[in-house]
Amino acid sequence: MDILLKRATIIAPGDKNHLHTKDILVSKGKIEKIANNISAPKVKVLESDNLHVSIGWMDIGTHIGEPGLEHRETIDSAARAAAAGGYTDIAIMPIVYPVTHSKSEVSYIVNNQPNNGVRIHSIGAVSKDAKGEDLTEMIDMSRAGAIAFGDGLKSIKDSGMMMRALQYAKAVNKPIINYSIDKSLVHDGQMHEGDVSVSLGMQGIPSLAEHVAIQRDISLAEYTESELVLHCVSTEEGCDLIKKAIKDDINISATVSYVNLIHIDQDLKSFNSNLKVKPPIRSNRDRKALINSVRKGSIQTIVSNHVPLEEEQKKLEFSYAGFGATGLETCFAAVNTHLSEDIPLEQIISALTLGPRIQMKTYLPAIKSGEVACLTVFDPSISWTYESKKKKSISANNKYLSTSLTGKVLATIIGSKVNL
Template sequence: MNFLIRKATVIDTNSPYHGKVVDLFIEGDKITSIGADLKRNADQVLQMEGAQVSPGWVDIGVQVGDPGYEHREDLRSVSSAAATGGFTAIAAQPNTSPAVDGKTEVSYLKQFSRGKLVDILPIGAITSKCQGKDITEMIDMHHAGAIAFSDGNQAISDNGMILRALEYVKAFNGIVINQPLDRTLAFEGQMHEGVVSTSLGMKGIPNLAEDLMVQRDIYLAQYADSRLHLANLSSQFAVDLVRQAKAKGLKVSCSVAALNLAYDDRSLVEFDSNFKVLPPLRSSEDIEALKQGLKDGTIDLIGSNHVPLEEEAKKLEFPYADFGAIGLETTYALINTHLEGVLSQTELVEKLATNPRRIFNLEEVTVREGAKANLTVFHPHHQWTFGPTHIRSKSSNSPLLGVQLKGKVIGVVNNGSAFINPH
């Protein structure tokens, strides 16, 4: 396949073309020419005034569904949703059935995506079946291709277990991911604990349920001198704890989910169960702290927190609905809309592409001649309204249907394939 991208501004601080408007000619899986007004015959041509191009984006921590929950999402549909949202790689959570807790399951995910448009990067489970009891053979999964280790949406509450995991991965410079939530403190909570939850008569999930676990995890990472990634932070104090840990030189990184940057707990006054997510939508003060954490580099990544669920799990009275929302197709547009004036396009690309690869020891991708063509093409000023036709996931549990957004993914290129967004 030959592919030509015309008149796109390069957003890549590692590229000699950063900030320049160029043409890019791609042959197979390589960028063979970069310049002005290239004279090339191409199978596909992409040109849109104002378009930008960057290294392909990576989303860490996606619920893929397959195996076991294919009615919610399978590997083909999640790959399609990822490409539509500008991601050329996604890291798959281990919470499937069977769980990704051995080298066979890791190899299954690696084999499916080999040579395809979207790379699926397995996250291996820390404990068998993600049940928090018996530690897995992480070194075997590492050799099979797991990029990190986590129990995914099941936060590890056992202090000894998380410490052993941190010590285990040191042998191969691995990284442990934990999404902090002390479920004993969040018991039966439905949303952020605060004025809004009180007024609605809903049981709340206090910031404390996140803050205490973040503090514990940082202490244990310091003790083990190991690498820790705290996923989907949502509270002000948690961000401060990570900021202090980084100032001490600890090997700690963290991420935030796009939805938690755009909406606060007031969005739940209409009891829209699609806004029922974990971590919960917190206060406006928490959102401001998250934005400041992104700006000063405390928060390294932005992710979709993509959790596909069938209608039977979401179209229920609010207390009975499951937690989770899809987000792959809308992550860039949502953060581009709500972080305008907070992060530049260069800084957004850093959170979406550069930092994920650096933190998780992935192959570096850059926009230069001779490099592998792993690219995302996007337009930061394109206005559009998210609707059912934009959903590529098998599930449709999104609170953004009918919402106008600013910023659109135009297409992606990876592994010798290309996708151009038809909308």
């Protein structure tokens, strides 16, 4: 489909058209023309009062259910949810059944791309069955198409294994992405350890568990001179360690879940199980530190932390409910709604576009004439409601269902595929 974007503000840091308002004509999957005023008969015209366009957004660490748990999410449903949320690329975690821990599972993901053009990238497991016991054949998985390695939201406990994983990943020029938490300090924790957990009588997850694990991982990254992505950082102490490591030129970077930028443990007083996530939402002090780290660039990427779960896992007493929430369809809108005064729009978009692609070392699109189109089109001023009957994800474990949000994705354009 050919499409004309009218009066779109371009967000493309470093480009001559950055923050300029232009018309953009996309024809036969390529950006044909960028100009002040374009007339093109017989093409689909997309316009809005505050139309914006950037290169396509990318999510790191998306969880799906295929293969094995298709009732939670399939590749196709995840791709539809991704497009609805503005994503043109998603890098999926290996926690499926069977775990993505060999070249055959990676090949399954790479060779089963969805019809809507959203590109699905595979993150291979570091350990067999993601049990943290035996290393996988990371070199084989890299050759099959894995772009990074990690065990999902299962932290790699053994320091020796983590060190060897970093060394193997370095050999194939791929990053390790690790959710850093010392599980021996967590026990049966259900939420952030603090005044709220005490008042609710809930076992807490101490900030110390993240602090100790991040410190270890940074030390191993420095020792091995390997590339490490610290995934879903949630504490002020973690932010401080990351800032220091970056200042010391250690090759690490970080992501943060959008939910942790918006919510705090006080929000769990109603026992909303859709806010029971990993990492846990923490104190307001932690939240402010995370926001500051995104604003200053020491956390480079905002992720949806999309973990679809069936109703039977969530409609339980809080202590029995599973950890996780969907986020592909609501990440940008929720951040734009709640944090527009804290993080500039340009910085939010950078954390959805440049940050993840630099971390995953994937192709970086451009908004230039002649380039293959990879665009997200949105209006940050439109208010809309995330409704159950219109959602694209199979699962419904999302705090924002039936909630009014500000900032709506209007289209993703991926080559000749246009998702409106």
